[in-house]
Amino acid sequence: MKNYKILLLFLLFLMVSCNRKENHPYTFYYWKTQLKLDAEEKKALDEATVPYLYTRFFDVDKEAGEFQPVAVITKNKNFITDKKIVPTVFITNKTLLGISGEEIKFLAESIHHLVEKKSEELHLKINNEIQIDCDWTAGTRDDYFKFLKELKKVSGKEITCTLRLHQVKDKKQTGIPPVEKVYLMCYSTSSPLEKSDKNSILDVSILKSYLSKIGDYPIKKIEVALPIYSWGIVTNHLEKHKLINALSQKDLNHPDFKKISENEVEVQKDGFYFGSYLSKGFTIKIEEISQDQLEDVIRFLEKKIPNFNIIYYQLDSKFVGDRKF
Incomplete structure (x- = not known):
């Protein structure tokens, strides 16, 4: 009888363990050109369990041979948050094509100085991290990796970067970035401007095929970026x-x-x-992501990646109002 009770308790423990949902600390990306929170956005951010807000500071592009900061962030005077800001900079792949060693150093110094300038000017409490977002390719990987090392050297900060699905699947060609932490972008599984029946923001079957071996990725600290945005394709x-x-x-x-x-x-x-x-006859197709799809991705990644945080893209009252985080 005693052994029967022990077995029963063990089976009950297994059932509870299998059904228990793992809670992941979460926060958001902020990707607008002006830091400004309405009541719904502030509530969502206050409730986020990661003490950071990943904030796009500016983009970098190259025009007529010159590096250009694009859409540099501003701040509304009423913007208030207890979260530390993680400056995030998007760099176009075009910026890295044919770049010289001197230009890599200049680019790293320029980005560091502009991040520092905007942080001071906008009175932002920033974390000791700069995140770089770039869809680098096999042709730009070496120069991009040199840039990441140079930025770490000139800034003295932790340099992290985003990681797209194809950069995981084709890691032999695109290489492994010289950082200690990456942010896995679990969206943009196809182009929205191509005729397709698939959801271009996130097709879970495509994601799973691309990330089937993410557990073998050499960088072990991986955070996960998930989409909550939507759009219409006309x-x-x-x-x-x-x-x-x-x-x-x-x-x-x-x-x-x-x-x-x-x-x-x-x-x-x-x-x-x-x-x-x-015009009459135009069609509008809506693409958005359901809670079930997000939970499917999370359950899949829990089997591959230990203890990850989630960063939802992006913080906007249009996207956070009806979501459960």
């Missing part, structure tokens, strides 16, 4: 596509739209919709 009579950001299913409920599928409508009347002029 297709005209010539099958050309364009994006309208932040549209959702509820935006399709309009008297001038005819529903042609669960997530797609046809415009019935010429006019301005969502800030764009759309």
Whole structure:
């Protein structure tokens, strides 16, 4: 009888363990050009369990041979948060093409100085980290990795970087960045501007195939970036596509739209919709990510990556209002 009770308790423990949902600390990316929080965004950020806000400071591009900072961040005077800011800088792959050793040093110094200048100017409490976001390729990997090392040298900060799905799958070609921590971008599984039945923001089957061996990735500290954003893909009579950001299913409920599928409508009347002029016959397809899809990805990654934080892209009242984090 005693052994029976022990066995029963053991089976009960197994059932509870298997059904227990792992809680991951989480926070957000902030990707607008002005730091400004409305009430819903502030509430979501205050409730986030990671003490950082990953904030895009500026982009870097190269035009006519010159490095250019693009859309440098500003701040509304009413922006207040207890979170430390992690400066995040997006660098176009074009910026790294044909770059010289002297230019790598200049780029690293320039980015460091602009991050410091904006942090001081905007009175931001920043973390000792700079995150670089770049869709580097096999052709730019060596120079990009040199840049990451140089930025660490000139800034004295921890340098981290984003990691896209193809950079995991094709790691022999794209290489392993010289950082101690990466942020795995679990979105953009295909192009939204190509005709496809798949969800271009996140197709879970594609993600799983690309990340089947993520557990073997040489950098062991991996945080996970998950999408909560949505958009509408407009297709005209010539099958050309364009994006309208932040549209959702509820935006399709309009008297001038005819529903042609669960997530797609046809415009019935010429006019301005969502800030764009759309002609009769244009279609709008909504792409958004369900809670079930996110949980499917999380469960998959829990088997591959130990103890990861989640950074949701992005903090916006249009995306955080109905979400459970």
